[in-house]
Amino acid sequence: MESTQGLPLEVRLSAYLDGQLPEAEVEEINALLAADDAARATYEKLKLGSEFGARAFDRMLQDPIPLDLVRNIKEAGKDEDETPKLGIAAIPVSAVPAPRRSAFWPQALAASLVIFLAGGAAGYLISEQKQTSQVASASFAPVRTWLDDIADYHRIYAHQTRHLAEVAADDKAHIVDWLTASTGVGFTVPDLSAQNLTFEGARLLVAGGRPTAQLLYRDAENEVFAICFLKSEPVDGKTELTESIRDDLGLISWQRGNASFVVVGPSSDPNLERIAQAVSTSI
Incomplete structure (x- = not known):
């Protein structure tokens, strides 16, 4: 050294x-x-x-x-x-x-x-x-919204058969009371038989960190459609219907009062917008 x-x-x-x-x-x-x-x-x-x-x-x-x-x-x-x-x-x-x-x-x-x-x-x-x-x-990085959560849930539950819904369609009165109390959003279960959709029941989800209702329907081809809604910041009246796509899923969303709604179904279905229109006027 x-x-x-x-x-x-x-x-x-x-x-x-x-x-x-x-x-x-x-x-x-x-x-x-x-x-x-x-x-x-x-x-x-x-x-x-x-x-x-x-x-x-x-x-x-x-x-x-x-x-x-x-x-x-x-x-x-x-x-x-x-x-x-x-x-x-x-x-x-x-x-x-x-x-x-x-x-x-x-x-x-x-x-x-x-x-x-x-x-x-x-x-x-x-x-x-x-x-x-x-x-x-x-x-x-793209901001994740409640619609992304809804799309993820739909991909999982749309493949279920026996366990598609948490509460069966024949208990409609309980579904309305249960989901209204859980989400804070008042609603009625739309009758979509004119759109060839059969009500299958309902689930309670969490989307965007908030309790979210999911009403489930099935068509003659066994495709599953869903109506989801949650409580949100209030708006005056009702907003326009907005369409978005998440891979193979189409989502048409809108707001009414203190609630946000979305109809989810196959993006390839040509009747999706017509179904959403019917839901927005009846729910």
């Missing part, structure tokens, strides 16, 4: 951190740190930077290797394989570089310190960039 006497304090403290000092200098630095507040503050900063750089480097090692880098490495390997290799005897003596004298190690240590701090800064910038990217992604 070489002596760091006469070198800047930061270099000596860096060598002290790395365990690269002779024992006599270790004792000297210990005494300095115990008596000098400024030296101790510098040491703590260097220690913090070392720990931060190590963590940043560990995170960089855990990141997946970019495909472009892998391809470039493979291409470089191919180029080296294709380059003709000359035997040792074919290399002129004058082409063999003379051995270089090693630089004094404190200079290498100082250079290493600069590279390390630069690496720590790079790690910090990479970390900040990732956090900013994550925040931006979260900020621009």
Whole structure:
């Protein structure tokens, strides 16, 4: 281990951190740190930077290797394989570089310190960039609404046969009392026989964090349709019907007073809008 006497304090403290000092200098630095507040503050900063750089480097090692880098490495390997290799005897003596004298190690240590701090800064910038990217992604992520919850529920229950409804259709009076009390929305069960739909019963769901009623109907082709509603911010009168699509499902929604309604069915059904019109005037 070489002596760091006469070198800047930061270099000596860096060598002290790395365990690269002779024992006599270790004792000297210990005494300095115990008596000098400024030296101790510098040491703590260097220690913090070392720990931060190590963590940043560990995170960089855990990141997946970019495909472009892998391809470039493979291409470089191919180029080296294709380059003709000359035997040792074919290399002129004058082409063999003379051995270089090693630089004094404190200079290498100082250079290493600069590279390390630069690496720590790079790690910090990479970390900040990732956090900013994550925040931006979260900020621009599509906002999930109660209609998304309804679509998810419908995909599950539409495939049920024996357990399609929680309460059967023959207990209509109980369904009205139960769901009115649960959701805070007054309603009547629409008769959709003119639209060739048979009432199958009802369920209580949670959509958008609120209790939501689901009235279930089935057509002659065994397709399931649903009317869902929940209590919402009040509006004057009734809004226009709005159609949206979630993959294979069509949803036609509107608001009336303090309630929001939606009719859900196969997006390919040409009668979905006509069914929603009938529901909006009878529920």
